[in-house]
Amino acid sequence: MINKVILVGNVGLDPEVRTLETGVKVARVRLATTERIFNRQTNETTEHTEWHTITLWRGLAEVVDKYVRKGSQIYVEGSLRSREWERDGVKHYATEIVADDMKLLGRRSDNPQQGGYQQPAQGGYQQPAQGGYQQSQNNFQQPQYQQPAQPQAPVMPNDDPDDLPF
Numbered sequence: 789m790i791n792k793v794i795l796v797g798n799v800g801l802d803p804e805v806r807t808l809e810t811g812v813k814v815a816r817v818r819l820a821t822t823e824r825i826f827n828r829q830t831n832e833t834t835e836h837t838e839w840h841t842i843t844l845w846r847g848l849a850e851v852v853d854k855y856v857r858k859g860s861q862i863y864v865e866g867s868l869r870s871r872e873w874e875r876d877g878v879k880h881y882a883t884e885i886v887a888d889d890m891k892l893l894g895r896r897s898d899n900p901q902q903g904g905y906q907q908p909a910q911g912g913y914q915q916p917a918q919g920g921y922q923q924s925q926n927n928f929q930q931p932q933y934q935q936p937a938q939p940q941a942p943v944m945p946n947d948d949p950d951d952l953p954f
Contacts, residue, residue: 791868793867794864795863795864797840801818801858802857802858804816805849812845812846813850815843816843816844817852818842819864821838822838823837841883842864843869843887848888856892863890864885864890865888866886
């Protein structure tokens with residue numbers, strides 16, 4: 789089974805960051821994603837904004853605390869979680885995204901430290917495929933950026949683009 793969510797949007801409020809009694813940091817971010825829909829009959833574009841609650845734990849929460857503010861554009865990967873609770877005899881329900889990867893997007897002036905951050909399964913950080921920051925012994929080290937090689941398909945003289953190999 790797969791439970792995966794990928795979002796790119798703008799942060800609507802400054803993040804809520806708390807430290808639990810155990811010392812674990814948790815952050816909650818409200819993220820807006822906007823879809824533009826073009827109506828061919830009226831020749832008008834309308835927008836639909838959806839609001840998402842993102843929960844980030846431990847190292848990702850620390851990154852959010854340091855670098856994410858209202859208006860920041862971020863990329864989030866995670867999974868959907870639904871929960872319910874009762875308060876004053878009334879049942880409440882919430883669906884949120886628990887993030888396991890987050891990247892800061894936008895202009896450098898929006899986010900002073902560009903890069904991606906992944907929540908690993910156990911301790912430390914993993915460097916994302918597109919670069920970012922890597923935590924090692926609680927110190928951030930900037931990775932070396934290299935332009936990836938562009939793969940080239942060999943050109944065969946009798947290639948027929950309609951003859952697909954599957």
